[in-house]
Amino acid sequence: NAGVTQTPKFRVLKTGQSMTLLCAQDMNHEYMYWYRQDPGMGLRLIHYSVGEGTTAKGEVPDGYNVSRLKKQNFLLGLESAAPSQTSVYFCASLDRDRGQGEQFFGPGTRLTVL
Amino acid sequence: QQQVKQSPQSLIVQKGGISIINCAYENTAFDYFPWYQQFPGKGPALLIAIRPDVSEKKEGRFTISFNKSAKQFSLHIMDSQPGDSATYFCAASVWGGGFKTIFGAGTRLFVKA
Numbered sequence: 408n409a410g411v412t413q414t415p416k417f418r419v420l421k422t423g424q425s426m427t428l429l430c431a432q433d434m435n436h437e438y439m440y441w442y443r444q445d446p447g448m449g450l451r452l453i454h455y456s457v458g459e460g461t462t463a464k465g466e467v468p469d470g471y472n473v474s475r476l477k478k479q480n481f482l483l484g485l486e487s488a489a490p491s492q493t494s495v496y497f498c499a500s501l502d503r504d505r506g507q508g509e510q511f512f513g514p515g516t517r518l519t520v521l
Numbered sequence: 522q523q524q525v526k527q528s529p530q531s532l533i534v535q536k537g538g539i540s541i542i543n544c545a546y547e548n549t550a551f552d553y554f555p556w557y558q559q560f561p562g563k564g565p566a567l568l569i570a571i572r573p574d575v576s577e578k579k580e581g582r583f584t585i586s587f588n589k590s591a592k593q594f595s596l597h598i599m600d601s602q603p604g605d606s607a608t609y610f611c612a613a614s615v616w617g618g619g620f621k622t623i624f625g626a627g628t629r630l631f632v633k634a
Contacts, residue, residue, distance in 0.1 A: 411564075438620055447530070449610055449624035450565070457619045465621065497564050501620060508553040508614055510622065512564030 411513035419519045420488045428483040430498030438501040439481040443494040488520045527625025540598040542628045544611035551613035559608045601632045
């Protein structure tokens with residue numbers, strides 16, 4: 408049982424390049440989330456999904472797109488990276504049916520945009 | 522308002538002492554208040570959580586105190602240990618609409634041996 412995994416762990420992009428971050432969970436959780444973590448700002452919600460085929464915007468969605476084609480995967484895309492998107496990105500999942508509110512986080516992806 | 526304000530930003534405590542971190546929220550719709558612990562290079566992990574119908578919850582050395590009327594809650598770490606050195610985030614969640622969570626800015630705790 409791997410929990411929540413994220414790929415890649417590190418990435419350096421140039422301004423204007425695109426990339427996709429992959430999150431996978433093997434706990435059969437319905438809800439999945441993408442956050443970004445910046446110094447002094449905690450974690451901010453980018454996008455989330457309440458089930459396969461659904462996505463919704465969070466606090467800071469601009470410049471990002473997401474897809475949830477399979478229940479276990481949640482992809483975060485940057486179409487044209489900007490230096491302001493330099494951050495650590497965390498994916499999380501939650502078991503809606505247990506009703507306990509615990510989010511399980513992945514190990515993070517450290518992204519630098521030059 | 523969706524903010525969750527957390528203080529202090531950093532905290533240094535002697536081994537065996539009590540660590541106290543405070544948070545305040547504004548939106549009365551929040552119905553779940555977790556604390557997450559994060560070690561360097563790792564993702565956050567749930568430490569302890571409380572619902573607003575309870576004023577206190579204790580799990581081992583960790584206690585949440587919750588004041589619904591003041592819209593404040595705090596984490597107390599008793600007998601603090603060097604292994605507790607980490608960043609702590611308070612948060613507030615609402616179950617409706619996908620269980621969205623607002624996190625505080627974090628408190629970096631260092632426990633001196």
